[in-house]
Amino acid sequence: MAFFTVIIPLYNKESYVENTINSILKQTFTDYEVLIINDCSTDDSVAKVKPFLSEKFKLIEHSENKGLSAARNTGIQNANANYITFLDADDLWKTTFLETIFRLINDFPEARIFGTNYEEVYSNKIITPKNLPIGLKPNSNQLVSFFKFNLGQGIYNHGSVCFHKEVYSKAGMYDENIDFAEDIDFNIRANYHFKLAYSNTIQMQYFMETGLQLTRSSILNKRLPEYDKYDVFASENKDITKYLAFERYVLAKHIKTDGSYELYKKISSKIDYSYLNWKQKLLLKLPAFILKLIKEIKEVLIRKGLKITSY
Structure with a gap:
């Protein structure tokens, strides 16, 4: 074997x-x-x-x-x-x-x-x-x-x-x-x-x-994960609570950029914002067209060998 x-x-x-x-x-x-x-x-x-x-x-x-x-x-x-x-x-x-x-x-x-x-x-x-x-x-x-x-x-x-x-x-x-x-x-x-x-x-x-x-593509036609079912894990471990807040942030920002404000509101309402940094909180407040512009700028920088993140 x-x-x-x-x-x-x-x-x-x-x-x-x-x-x-x-x-x-x-x-x-x-x-x-x-x-x-x-x-x-x-x-x-x-x-x-x-x-x-x-x-x-x-x-x-x-x-x-x-x-x-x-x-x-x-x-x-x-x-x-x-x-x-x-x-x-x-x-x-x-x-x-x-x-x-x-x-x-x-x-x-x-x-x-x-x-x-x-x-x-x-x-x-x-x-x-x-x-x-x-x-x-x-x-x-x-x-x-x-x-x-x-x-x-x-x-x-x-x-x-x-x-x-x-x-x-x-x-x-x-x-x-x-x-x-x-x-x-x-x-x-x-x-x-x-x-x-x-x-x-x-x-x-x-x-x-x-x-x-x-x-680089829309996720609105994708079947998305349900992070809610893992809240029971988070109740036992604060590191998991913080991790789920981060993953909800990533998902919410992606969805808002793709133009679904209703789905964005649903997911963002479940984020524990106390675990996000100031850059992440700011990005979630920005309108979709600015998020798209930031995404395009990031891709230009990547082609030049530079990568910036909100992490």
Whole structure:
């Protein structure tokens, strides 16, 4: 049995998936299996994958397009390893990603979630996220509180994290009834129940401009997460209360920018504003056209290698 199962959800990534697979093949830790879940791609993605198929690399086909959460769930249900990782078909791992996760597993046996830092790739620019890991020294490995340290850009994303199978038994699978912020929805459940071991080293590249990015498109036609159901978690932990206030802020600002004032009012009314900083409070008060202008300015700055946030 392999030590890791690597799951690649695949949908119309013919231009990128070969590089993704090659980044797995270059890993210094090689005890893994790879499950590629084709979610009914309509391009040549499968043709690009087929030369790699073997006992170690397997292709599973969906009979209909079901979305990212369903593709991940299919991979989990077919995984043979106890430790499960994900890599989207347009992202890359550094060569030492699996080795780093393996060390975290050995060094922190009390943990069931294992994550690393990452970098964002914009065209020819590489930006290290300003995720404010206050108290986390560069290149450090330690147990951390997800809810305490995640009040900004995520300290890991779903291409730089590994979960023990036990996490899915306790926290549940990915919610196939939502298709925006499904990672956040799952992370809340997983990190409520289990400890996170974290390496503050960059082990993954997250490509931000390979297709339509949700941050640049409207979410009004998306099925959104219901953060209210996690208020029971927050009643036990103030760090979760603060985290939910932050995620509601992010969602409300996005919705207001997209032009749905009624939905904005509904979500913003549930925010505990005492946990927001002055920049976040100010942004929520601004009209949608100014928020759109700020968004456009941020994208121009990103192309110049500068990234500003309200975090």
